[in-house]
Amino acid sequence: MDDTKKNEVVDLAMPSDKKIVSVDCGTMNLVAAFKEGGNVVTKSLRNMYLPIDKDQISMADLSKIEYVQSEDKIFIISEDAYRFANIFAKPVKRPMAMGLISPDEIDSIDILTLMIKQLIGKTFNGFCMYGVPAPSIDSTNDITYHKEVFRRIFSELGYIARPYNEAAAIIYSQCQNDNFTGMSFSWGAGQTNVSLCFKSNPVLSFSVKKGGDWIDESAARSLGTVPNRITSIKEKNTDLSNFKIGDRRESRIREAISYYYKDLINYVLDNVKKKIITDLANMDLPESIPIIVSGGTSLAKGFTELFTDIVNEYSKEFPFQIKEIRKASDALTCVAEGLLIKAYAEIKSEEKNDR
């Protein structure tokens, strides 16, 4: 029997039983969060796919991998796409680029819809808080199209959807003990997002167009290889304080990765400094503020130490003391967790106002 004939379960919740979820729409990972009993459950999928002609692969090869098919093509989805791309030395297709829906990939929206449906399912009475980047200060990108396409995807799945800044969401999940005050850095694949929040209110939010993909592409260009290869090595035991790991070829790649990491951190902090000078000059901020580090690009060993060293060079120009620099409890899921808290907070507040 064709697998597409499998049963589909649709929640027909009563009006009072809203299905509340959140989704972090990241360039590299799609992460969903929802409440289950007293727990918060997160589910994630790699946000990528690889189209291949049907005659290039046998159905037996596909038995254990995640894919969808059209008449003439097979679309290998998520983590499997990444593995196959490395085997065939082909670049994966990415539904998103630089934090936004990719204008280059015609199938992007369909693939995104499929993956999101896999993560949160369909309902008739849902509410979804989804993460969006802040506008970039170093490019002319516009987030309106991205925001509205995601809203449409969630709406097709039965959710009333509301966007919220992804870096500000980190404060909700990581700064309860700091009165929801802090500066968060979301080191993503497509871009880096920064937000400074005071008592949960964002007072400064922006993004820059450089992130983990920029490291991979720059290192690949410098060494004449494909970015997938760099990503694969970068995600495997990268230690930013010691690049002499593996054979000579691998060691050279790791050396290049560590240089571009430093360059990325300097680039982001230069922009933080500029924004603080222009936007926060007359603001009365708390004396000391914690800095939270998150995002897939921050998972490299030694990242927080390297970031702390570089921040210390800039800290004199910040209008506040840095209380501490700490890693998020989970760099990959903290945005989705924060968005879920924000979702519940908004619903609670709206219910209160309705009374």
Place this chain on the structure above:
Amino acid sequence: MNLRTQEKIIIDSIKKNEESEELKTLREMNSNMKKLLELMSAQQTSKPKVIYKYKTEKSQKVESKNIEKVSDKSSDFIPSIDIGKMEIKSTNVKTSTKTTNMDDVLSSLENLNIGENKNG
């Protein structure tokens, strides 16, 4: 809810010139019913079975019911070339669970003294 009760809710709301909670609930229920009928109608032309899972108003217990019985004959199924209609066949979704006291976080948020926020 029978038609007479529904009619009463609507008339009461018109009389009072305000949207009552009952009317809101009625509107949402009707909207759900409309979606359900649309889905059932769509399922008559495409073959995969749909199991509707819902909570009854009285018991609040989750019940599953096979509302529609459809043919499983593969000849009845016309594959779509629109990938938007396709399903992911298997799953390797990564899942993790954390114990989070959401009520505690929400009450901390509520207790924030927003008035002190000098930045508005």
